[in-house]
Every structure is written in C-alpha cells, then in structure tokens.
Amino acid sequence: MRRSGEALAAFALALAFAVAACAPQADPEADPADTIFFGDHIITMDPEQPAVEAVAVRGDTIVAAGSRDDVMALEGPSTRVVELGEGALLPGFIDAHGHFLGPGRDQTSLLLHPPPVGDVSNIDDIVRKVRAWIDEHDIPPGEPVTGRGYDDSLLEEGRHPTRADLDRASTEHPIVLTHVSGHLTTTNSAALAASGITADTPDPPGGHVRRIEGSMEPNGVLEETASGLLAIQRGGAPSPEEFDDLIRRSIDVYLSHGTTTIQDGGTSAAQAERFQAAADREPFKADVAAFVRRRGAPGEVADVPYVREYRNGFRVAGVKLMLDGSPQGRTAWVTIPYEERPPNTPPDYVAYGVMDPDEYKAQADQLIEAGVPILVHANGDAAMDLMMDGVDEAVADMDPMPDHRSVIIHAQLMRADQLDRAAELSVVPSFFAAHAFFWGDWHRRSFGEERGNNISPVGWALERGVPFTVHNDAPVVPPHIMRLVSITVNRTTRSGHVLGPHQRPTVLQALHAVTLGAAYQYFEEDAKGSITVGKQADLVILGENPLTADPENLEFIPILETFSRGRSVFAR
Template sequence: MNDAAPTAEAVAVRGGRILAVGSRAQVEATRGPGTRMVNLEGRTMLPGFVDPHGHVVMVGLQAVGANLLAAPDGEANDIPALIRILREWAQRNEAAVRRYGLIFGFGYDDSQLKERRHPTREELDQVSTEVPVLIIHTSSHLAAANSKALEKVGITAATPDPTGGVFRRRDGSREPNGVMEENAMIAAAGPLLGALDEPAWLSMIRAGSEFYASFGYTTCQEGRAMGPTLANLAKAADRGLLAVDVVAYPDILGAADQLGGALHGRSYRNRLRVGGAKISLDGSPQGKTAWLSRPYHVIPEGLPPDYRGLQTAPTEATIAAFSRCYERGWQIMAHANGDAAIDLMIAAAREATRRHGPGDRRPVLIHGQTLREDQVDQLRELGIFPALFPMHTFYWGDWHRDSVLGPERAENISPTGWLMSRGMMFTSHHDAPVARPDSMRVLSATVTRRSRSGDIIGPRHRVPVATALKAMTIWAAHQHFEEAAKGSIEVGKLADFVILSGNPMTVDPERLADLKVTQTIKEGTSVHRA
C-alpha cells in the first residue's frame, strides 16, 4: 500500500483500475449487481512487482535453451553434468537444432562448478563437433563456445581482442580456448544467434514475459535492447503476446537509432514503451570483469597482479552519451558494477549537469555492486537513482568474499544500509536471466543477505521487509517515472496485483524465499495462476 494506509481489507476494481480501497464495508458500498466477489482465503495481495532491471528477451532465450544453472535452480554443478544437459537438450530439440544450426545453453557459473573454471572448447566438442555450441555465463558477460562455433564466426589465433573484450587463449598460445569476455562475447554470439527467425523471437519474447508474470511481476524491463530486439518486441506487442508491461532501454552506443522514435516516451503502446537509453561501463564481479579501483582478491589465471577488470565503454563516449540524454530529457541507465565504473558514471553525470543544468531526469545506476560510501553522497547530489543487486549476497556472496573482492569489500556489496541511513530510495533487482526473476528470492536476499553457505554478507546492509517491498513496488515505479500509476494499491492506479501464499510482513524472514506467487493480475485480469 502506502505509508498513510499500509494495509487494507478489500479492494474494488473497475475498467482495469482501482475503484476503492479500505475496509470491507467501505469497499462493499461500491458493489453492483454484476460485481464478482473474490475471497483470498488467508492469502496476501500486494501491488504487482515492478522490475527495476532485467532482460525479458534473454529470459525468453533462457526459457527455451538448455538450463545450465547450478543448484538450487538447476543441475549443472560440474562440467560433466553441463555436457550431459546440453546433449539431452539437443536430443529433445533435434528439429530446432537442425533449423537454427545451434546448440544453446544459458546460466553456467564457474564459481559454482566443481572445477571452479570455465568449460573449454574441447570439452564442448564432446557435445558436438558438427554443430556450433554456445553457452552463456550466468552473468551474461561471458560465454564459451566449441570449435565449430569458433570456426563459424571466424575466430582464430590471428583474431585480435576487441576494445573492451577478451578472447581467452590456450596456455602458451594465441589459439582461442573457447571462453569469451564482454565485447568479444557480443562479437561472437551475435552472428550465432542471428540465425533465429521471427517465430523464434516471438516465441522467446512471449515465454519471457510469461515467466516474469509467474513471479508476480506486472512490469518488466528489456535492460539493453540491441540489434533486432526492439523490432521484435514491437511485433510481439502488436500481436498481443506481452503478458505484462515492458520498458525497453536501447544501448546508446550500439542501437542509438532506436531512441527518440514513436515508442520512446512515458506511454505504452500495446504494453511496450522505450523508457530511455542504456550504457554499459564494465563487466560483472562474479566473472571478474567489473572495473575496480583496486585489484581483485584472487587474480584470474594468466592476468597481471594489478588486474582490475575491464572498462567496456570509452570515457569520452560515456560523457557524450550522458550529455546527449540530459539535453533531450531522456532517462539513461548505466551498468556499473565496479567502483571505478561508478566513478566514471558520476563524472559523466556531473559534466552533463554542468552543460545542461539540473532537472528531474532520474539517471539510474544499475547494480552498483562495489559502490563506496563516499560515492553515495555524490549519487544523492546528482539525483542518480541506485538500482542495486543484493540478490548477489545469496548466489555469489561466498565467491565475492573468498575470491572476487576479499572479506572487507565483500561485506559492502550492494550497500543498501548506506542508502537507508541517508533516507534515499533504491530498488532491488534480479538482472534476469543472470538469476531467475524470482521475486521472493529478491525479497529474501535484500532482507537477510544470507549466502548459499548460510553466512550473512554485510549485516549492516540488511533491510526491513517493508522497505524491501517498497524497493520492489513503489520505489521501482518511481525509478521508471510511473509512481502515479503503479507501485501501490491506491484509488485511480492500475489494478496490478500479486497474490502470495502468505504474508511477508509476518512470516519468519528466513522463510521469505519459500513464499509462492499464487496469482498475478494485470489491470484486473489474471495473467498467471499457480
């Protein structure tokens, strides 16, 4: 609900919007002869969740590809299991493999594999030597390919590393070992996925929006639209395939032509709009490609002892992108995991403000995993909205502590406590398909910060349940400039609701992840039932 009326007994809906909220007697006064009454029978209804950052199209790709996630979300806990899953997927999807010439999987995680490393091209050759095999890392910032895939896209010992990317090599050789980082992954994955046709795209997009709805999200995000992504989203929207609202952010360096068009603005067309621009300044901490101000705790094999990750967008291009968005009144989201990348975002926002003056533009810091406390006050000064990723404490908290950042820095990943102490709004996301768009896992991690091993990563940054729910509803709506229509159960707002199996305000915080979404309602219509 809202601070003035945090709970209510009943809600009335008409024409997709909320007509009345309050006590049962108050709401029943609006009842007419055709009114349908629904008793929740002890379940709890909340505002529909608003996704602060994710990738609905890639979620669809994840939904149709081989599931390479480790426990508890999958079975790819070692490389032999990963190979078995890919083989089984190829057998089940033989027609698709023939049609698209690709065996595809998503979600492998070297930090969770028993071998604690990426699979090599030779290991993926065990899946097939005749068909390209491409598997995307759980961070979406790295990938691994078999020999046939490398051959198909022309990656050889003579291929140089692109700016902001790396083709990893065999020891003592320039020969690629199959693992690709950042812009190198994009250069290889783009042509391999380019074989997908319109029916495949539309099927993926529909699957992605439905998967979001199954976790109670009534607004989701396409957080980095590239190439044909937006065009296919528009086709899906026009054909009524989107179960929920989608806000898209084209990449300002790679898809700038998709900004400023008919879809760009605050209004939806068939549940789709372009909310602004996206820029990616670095990589992922769990993949050790985030751009840090200090070296990694354990340096990746073969890299120098002062290795601090990768800057993926040039400094001048970043400053120019912010200036362009500020001048046009466009919202800009910046992917910045490492504190060095956050420094660049702050510098770009400061320069754009100097050039074009202050205003309510709500630029968004996406992830902010290693946000320093001295940077928090600069975010507030410049009006930068922090969309953080405390879900990392569950999935990779132990990895951050033991390998990525070390104990001191790991305690402060996604530092929500520093934001709360300053009375700042923030949001909490899943970055699906980096993790599943599991709203209750997001809520649990934001509240408890408990890792897979059971440790608490940064107890000072734990968040009360009520605050964590705001970060998934009304504050997330504010991030998107949609607080007048979404994020709370108030008269006049859209009838976007999620019904849970229990009350997150009264359940043991350690059991939050066990709550289930039983129904998702978009503008008064059920779009998911468990």
C-alpha cells in the same frame, strides 16, 4: 534498526485503525466495482494510507480503499468479492531490471545452471548435457549448438570449460555456451575455426580472448566484447508467430511471480518496433518497458523512440548504456585490484571498461539534456565513478538540475562515498541484490571480506535516504521476486554466511524497492507501485503476509493470483 515481524504487524494494525476513519468514502451512486478485496492483510505501500480493510477495482483502476463497510457499498450483482483470509494483497511487483525474453527462451533452450536453478556440478555434466542435446534434437554436423547458464564459480573444477572440454562433446558442431552472467562465452574448436579466431586475433576494445597458458592460442573463453568476434548464427530469426509466442510465454512467467511491469533492459530499436507491433496485434497482459541499447558516439536523439505512455502494454522507456562487465565473471571494473583474479592476469588486475569514457559522457550529456532516461550498467566502483562523472558533467550547467533519475544498473561494488555522490546527483542505484546468495561467497574470494561483505549496499543507501531498487536481472537469475525480497532481507550466502548484516533492510523496505521504489525509477509513481485510489489496478495476492512471516521463509510464500490492469492474469 530492523523491525521484527511482530512489530511491523502491530504497526500496520495500528495504522489500519488510524486510517479507517479518514479513508475515502465509496459513492453508493457510482457504478458497481468489478472486484472487491477484503481482509486483514492488505499492504498498500502507500505512506499516506499504509493499511486498509478493503479495496475496490473498476475497469483498470483502483476506485476505493478503506474500511470494509465503505468499500462494500460498491458491490453489485456481478462484482467478484475476494476474501483474502490469511492471504495478503499487495501492489503488483515491478521489475527494476531484466531481459524479459530470457525466461521465455529458457523454456526451450539448453540450460546449464548449477543448483538451485539447475543440476550442473562439473564440466563432465556440461559435456554430457551438450552431447544429449545434440542427440535428442538430431542436430546435423555443421549446425551450431548453443546453451547458457554455466557458472565457473560453482563448478567443481573452479574454472570455465575450454575448447578442449567442449571438443569432447563434439568436434563436428560449433558449440557456443554463454556464462550465467551473460558477459563471457566459451566455445569449442569448431566454433573458433568457423569464426576465424586464431592466435593472431587481437583483443577487441573492451574485451579479451583468453589464451592457452604459454601461448597465444585461444583457449575458447571470450570475455565481454570478444564474444562479438563469433561468426556463429545462434538460432535463426523467429517468424512473427514464433516471436509473439516467445513474448507471451515470457510475460506469463513474470506474471506467475506477481510481476506486472517488466523490463527489457537492452534491446535494439528494431526489436522495439517488433515488440510494439506484437502489442498492437494483441495487447500484452502486463506492461513491458524497453530500454534501447546504444554504443559508441551519440547519434540523433530523435532516433530514440522514447515515449512516456504505454500503448497496448508496451513503451520504450529510455536508453541502456554499458560501462563494464560482471563481478561473478571477474570482469567488473574496480579501483582496487582483485584479491583472487582470472588466470594469466597481473597482480594489479582491476578488469576494464567496455565503452570509451568520452563517448559515454557525450551520450549521457545528450540524453539527459533531451529528457531521455538512462540506465547505465556499472558493477565495479571504477565504472560507477565514470557513470556519475558523466551525469555530473551533464547537469553541471543546468539550474535547476533536471529530474533525470539516471539509474546505475547492478551497483554491486558501490562505495559509501559514491552513495553520497548519488544523493547529490539524484542518481538511483538498482542493486543486483540476488548476488548475496548466488555469488556472495565468490565475491568474498574475488574482493576480500570488506568489499565482499558490502556487495549491494542497501543499508548504506537507506542511511543516506538514497532511492534504490533491487532486481534479478533475469534470466541471469530467474524472475522470482519473493526470492529476491528474501535474499535482500537475509543476505545469506550459499555457505550460510550472512553477507554484511549491516546492509540488510526490513521486509517493508525490501518490498518498497520492488513496488513504489521501482515505480519511482520508471517515473511511474503516480500510476503504479501502491494500492492508492486512482492508480492502475496492478495487484498480487500472496499466500501469507510477508510482514509477519518468518524472514527466512519469504521466498516460499506462494503467488496465489496476479491482476494486471484490473484483470486476473495468473491464478495458482
């Protein structure tokens, strides 16, 4: 049952009085705090001490949390004292899955998003924007033009732009546009020609070249691994200075949304080395956890630079594996056929996997045995069956079962029985909950009302006590955490339909998924995710208490200030 905002507020207030008497006492002999926060809206996310009156920080650590009088004993001449007023103090948000350079790149890229992120409504808008980009940047003939973010599900034409459409923008520049999901691309004739993609080009394993109806001639749209057929250099390699600037721009975007731990969910080992070198040159203002992407047969586990500790704000936190595509791109691998499917596909179309099942199982077995955390991209229920088969086989002979916390990334079409199995196997689903608004109506068309309304089944996970997180998968959706919390709680689609009201959590449960729950996913719950003495001082001040706010207005609560490791790193 969902608690009302008023009930949660009363609950929090009662707990505040209950814990005040037993809160840790500040030591007046200790060094003074660097910062003290006090107010009526401190949401600790700590189940042992859910609400306090004040919090003190020294260096990068929370050193006191309790009554205002006790904590204020740590005030010194140079202590910054923050009176929260109507603002709320929470632990810093934790990005459960995303691609952290994307938001930085988006600041200097050709973007083709529909509202509310952009302004593209139809294919003519795309053609116009590509032409304008070529003119404004004086791109010479022969040089590629790249962009991202178009969404066929929201274009007036209800389809992908094709080579014929993009040829209207230019026949002299190879044009490559990436679908909002990141799982498809569309190209013009020049890009296909430059890449040698013709009617004779076969589909690669785990991908598909879409064809002009009635022929084998490519229509320009490439699904999944078929995008790898493109022989187009999509922008030159940045210099170390440009790369550093991109990293720090991206971090600043996340900090502006209150996020203090950021994920790069699918990088290369070489890129990870560049991240670490950048952090060693100048420590990152937030923690960045990278997951190295592996394909094919397993290599040497020693080649995975997995470490448990951050160095200057960076660490490799595990490995990313891919099993299928995306539901918004209609390439998620499912067990029951799509109700509305891509053109030129058979009635029994269920999409397809993108990794050989035996190779995936070998990877999962090797990595789990070695204690390396894995994130496994699986949107469709067929992909999730395979994901959990791999985990099951890996841990079958282990007694006791290791604390592996293998993560299903996206988990969009997860069935109720799969959540039962996740509970048995200690698998953590990370739901792409932002889909409920952005593509909820599309999923009802793709999968029918029953499956569509149970996308991102947070309610089923709560019923079973399955630990879960939610994410934006930036830059697919901007890294706006309060909008993510709002969508998770409300599950309202673009059309105003409530997508499976039985799957809605409370506000407090949604906040847990982006704080302490996400810290658990990362094996970092002892250091992050709650306002607890001894933990890292990652904090965010919101303009309003989300537990008492109107749930429909959650996404509009502003981020007033973000603190990472005790330092103020963003202020409005």
